[in-house]
Amino acid sequence: MVCVEVEHLDKSFGGVAAISDLTFKVQEGIIFSVIGPNGAGKTTLFNLLTGLYRPSGGAIRIKGKDIRGLKPHEIASLGVTRTFQNLQVFMNMTVLENVMVGCHMRSRSGLIAGALRLPSVLREERRVREMAMEALEFCDMADLAGRDADSLAYGLLKKLEIARALAAAPGLLLMDEPAAGLNDTETLMMGRLIERICKRGTTVLLVEHNMGLVMGISHGVLVLNYGRLLAQGSPEEVQRNPEVIAAYLGDEG
Ligand SMILES: Nc1ncnc2c1ncn2[C@@H]1O[C@H](COP(=O)(O)OP(=O)(O)O)[C@@H](O)[C@H]1O
Ligand SMILES: [Mg+2]
Structure with missing residues (x-):
């Protein structure tokens, strides 16, 4: 079963393309990571998937339902929940x-x-x-x-x-940099928690800079660069991809 389907998605802000012609699918029940340098469009993608932003073009389907034009709470009622890059705690x-x-x-x-x-x-x-x-x-x-x-x-x-x-018992959980600011032990524990969340039946879409964490727990990885898909595959495939190494992983040392 497919959980998320994105087709030829575009989002621009006053002429600046944050997401360009992005197409990918996420199967249900997996941990799927979106990586890429700062400004690549990762948070924008989450904002599109949760209805905070409207696409400039293209389609998004969640569990087969076209979410274009739906309000954030209507998308939430489909079982889509997120955490934020910047803490949103009361x-x-x-x-x-x-x-x-x-x-x-x-x-x-x-x-x-x-x-x-x-x-x-x-x-x-x-x-x-x-x-x-x-x-x-x-x-x-x-x-x-x-x-x-x-x-x-x-x-x-x-x-x-x-x-x-x-x-909120989500079927799909979007996590924006859950390990940002955590120490090594906390990051390890975060990885285990995300794996347990997946095992209990929640599909996880993960945006994260910690490559050890991403490559350790993800079933699929998509690499964004300037809003475009640079590569996609298993963690091993993505790590071997020369374009990815040049554009992104290489910088990390
Ligand atoms: N609300 C917005 N208004 C204008 N530009 C935006 C907005 N949100 C994101 N952008 C731009 O879109 C690009 C991608 O940003 P973002 O999705 O936050 O990247 P990432 O999360 O991968 O670091 C950046 O160039 C950013 O400045
Ligand atoms: Mg971001």
């Missing part, structure tokens, strides 16, 4: 509350029912709390549920963002 809330925000996309009761505190809403809140706790447990953070987010070290804040994304 520092004035607890860890658990932060994760509960992620569940609210899944919750059924509306705002008015919520304001009236109907029994159905109270049940719903209990359910949301349970889902959030499950996501925290999955990320080995259950013991931190009551802590204020602003008391967490950076590495834990990165995991908190992932827990919140998982609370």
